[in-house]
Amino acid sequence: MAARLGVPWLELDSIFHMRGWTPRPREEFRAEVDRFTAADGWVVDGNYSGVRDLVWARADTVVYFDLPRHTVMRRLLARTLRRMATGAELWNGNKESFRFLLDKDESILRYAWTKHASFSEEYARAAADPANGHLRFVRVASRADFDRLVRAADKN
Template sequence: MRRVSMVGTPGSGKTTLGRALAERLGVEYLELDSVFHQPGWEPLPVEEFRARAAEVLAGDGWVVDGNYSAVRELVWARADTVVWFDRPRAVIMWRVFVRTLRRAVTREVLWNGNREPLRGLLPVDREQSVIAWAWVKHAEYRERYRAAAADPGDLDFVRIATDADARALLDRAA
């Protein structure tokens, strides 16, 4: 396990485990959100996004966190392992709500000067609220990655459904 793709719903633990796994493996960590979301939450043009991701993917070892279809085939073509976070919806929704509230209240700077606004707590528009996005995408991601895990090709698929699964993955990387 040297080139790892971390996928799953927001709030599932991709970033936390991804950073710990990259540190344990001694490889670069890339959160795709940090590249895609430019100042003012403007999306990076697709070709530039793919080019920036490809720079990291050219390395011998990395952990890449994110579900972006624009770069998925690039990531998976170089990956040896896909870590799929398949947490229950109730767990996801609680985690993403608490995280969003904390970020909005503390005005935590995320990527490129962006902050989560308080309006992000109102799950109305999935393009404006990570909470709404997590709700809508949960079933879609579960089906997408369940199908991919059933026919993984050369990829090692690791399903993370519990905190114990996450600890076991880190132990495996030791």
């Protein structure tokens, strides 16, 4: 989306997860996001409550994916297995491991499964909240929704 709009892009995971999956200290994380979002145009990719106030205060649009749980789980499992098989480096030397599939506290699959419904509800509440009246919320619930969003970005 950022490339289509001609603006810089920041993946929050890339600045939150330091070497060894160590979380960046909160104030450092917030300072990085604050600097990035001070520009006129940008895309931030991620959903971190610790910086949401900074991002949403300066944003004009929030795009959120609200895909069916079975779609999310199928894609997440395939992506995680592919990254593990290829040894792909994600951020700051970090790689996915079987821990992210099996460990009850670290499993990205368990997290996605248990949080799926709450994320949908959270964004619906945020979109209805008058405090977010300056934001346009775009819900992407299917491939067709995504294709429409990309076509709209191409027109701008």
